[in-house]
Amino acid sequence: MQEPRLNSLWGKLDLEKASKGPIVSNTQVDATTKSSTQAILQKCDAINYQGGIDSQPFNPFHTAVDSFHDGKASVDGKMMLMSGSYSYLGLGKSARIKAAIDSAFERYGCANQGSRALTGSTVLHEELESSIAKFLGSDSGVIFTNGYLTNYTTISTLIGPGDSVITELTNHNSIQAGVRASGAKVYSFSASNLATLRKALEKAQGTTSFVVADAIFSMDGTILDLPTVVGLCKEFGAFLMLDEAHSLGVLGSTGRGIVEHFGMDPQDVDLRMATLSKGLTGVGGAVVGDTTITKALSRGAHGYLFTGAPPVLETAAALESLRILDEEPEIVVALQKKAQYLRDGFSAKGLPVWGHDGVPIIPVVYDNVEIVYEMTARLFKEGVFVVPAIYPAVSKKTPRVRFSVTNAHSLADLDSIVDIFGQINDEVDAHRHAVISLS
Ligand SMILES: Cc1ncc(COP(=O)(O)O)c(C=O)c1O
Structure with missing residues (x-):
């Protein structure tokens, strides 16, 4: 193995x-x-x-923001272009979200009233569960207090010793943690070479096989080849779970994620997980799928039972943002266009971006971490707030400056990011350190 x-x-x-x-x-x-x-x-x-x-002249991590504004953030009194946020649909300051939070505050206040199983459940939690399931074309949904916990507790509840879990190598840390906690036998595969998935499925034959992968790989800005993955899972009778943290509200013509992107049937995927903290506005995680499974998670997943309910004001915000997404699919198309605009802008300057068209995560990869720190520090000085992605989030050989695009950006913001980054890249002659692709 x-x-x-x-x-x-x-x-x-x-x-x-x-x-x-x-x-x-x-x-x-x-x-x-x-x-x-x-x-x-x-x-x-x-x-x-x-x-x-800490010994670097500039530490880009843990920067405290004074206030957020459309596509920008004020840091130490200086207004910066924000290109590291996952708030893809840019709804965080919308009037509808504010009204939803105000109304939830009137109804519930802000205190957490306990676990969902005990005294913490509200009708807003239940409404969000049924709405997100309906939006994604699924039977039912269950929400958890955050996305990390959602992956961790879902995976470690559904599989255990004696089962096999087949996990993509670059899956999010919350998946890896759930995989380890499950005690199932672990096989890995690479999304860039799906022959490795077939091999893993062959080895796992005869056991309950649970395949899990990100829909968009957030460090690379790439989309999983879902048709091939589904085909293999069906061939081997394997269970498939997808993490749609970065694809809900982002992929597909109406933001319904990777299934819509590929024009597939929602029933092709057994279970889909999404966070409420990225495309949607809020905090929490959701799982949608067969009612037997979502019910079992709400009855048996320790990460559901033994923690406070998702914060009710954030739940109200997530629910309202889902309604906006459902009513105004044009915001998804706008986001995809802006993502492509930044991608094309970088490419026109000869900057080698990774990832797939329309994905609002745009990594520029270098062969050493020092250049990544230097680029990030210079970008910060010139008013662009972007954080590096370094080991252990990515391999030591491919540290990167990773830009994100949100609907809160104007085209002028994106032009500025391209100009500033292009100029800095030239000044430090970073081109010679660029990693064009993995191979
Ligand atoms: C792919 C993926 N899954 C899960 C999570 C965890 O979500 P949350 O931030 O809601 O805990 C993240 C967070 O960045 C993520 O990128």
Whole structure:
């Protein structure tokens, strides 16, 4: 079996490298010389080192924003073009969302009243569940407190020891965590070479086989080849779960995601997960599929039962944003056009962008992390707020500056991003470090 690269590539920080010295693992605490507290503090030091980012002249991470504005953010009193946000439909400050939150506040207040299973469920939660299921052409839906938890608890509830899970190598960390927690036998595949999926399915034959993949790969801006994946899952009788975190409200002519993008039947996919914190406006995660499954998740998933309900004001916002999406599909087309506009703008300047047409995540990949830091720092200085994607989010060989587009951007904003980035790229002669493609 091909060993999954989960731990090395995604699951854990490379603490040994990060600390530039020997690592104290959980099993190596020397009780005679070190207390457990000291050992844990040493481990935290290694984590905090973060590859030396604090010693860089500029640390792009954890920047605190004063206020958000259409396509912009104020940082330390300076207005920046925001090109790192996932709020794709740009509805965060819309009057309808504000009215929905105000009305929910009048009805419920802001306090969390407990777990969904106990006293925390409201009719807004239930309305969002049925609405998102209907929107995605599915039987039923269930919502959770955030997207990370949704993947983690769904996967680890539905499969377990004795089952097989077949996971794409670059799936989001929340999927990887759920996969590890499930105790199922893990096989991996690469979306860029689906022969690896066939091989994994062959090896998993005779067991309950659970295939899981992102619909849009958020680090690469690429779309999963769903027709081929569905074909293989059907051939082998495997269960298919998709993460539509970055594709709900983004793909398809009306934002119904990857199934609509490929003109397929929603029933081709057993289970779809989406976050409420990206295309939609809010916080939370949703799973849609067969009622037996969504009911089982609300009865048995620990991440549903043993945590506070999704915040009701955010639930109201997510529900209203779903209504807007349903009533005004033109906002999806507008987003896709803007995404393509930035992509084309970069390409016209000879900047080698990764990803697929119309996807609002646009990575420019370099062969070393220093150039990525330098580009990010210069962009920040020139008024463009964009964060680098580095190891362990991506492979050490392909760090990147990753731009995002939202409907809140004007074309003039996007022109400015292209001009500023193009100029900086020329100034530091970054072209020679560009990675055109993986092969
Ligand atoms: C593909 C994917 N799945 C799940 C999540 C987790 O979603 P949330 O931010 O709602 O916890 C993310 C978050 O970035 C994501 O990119």
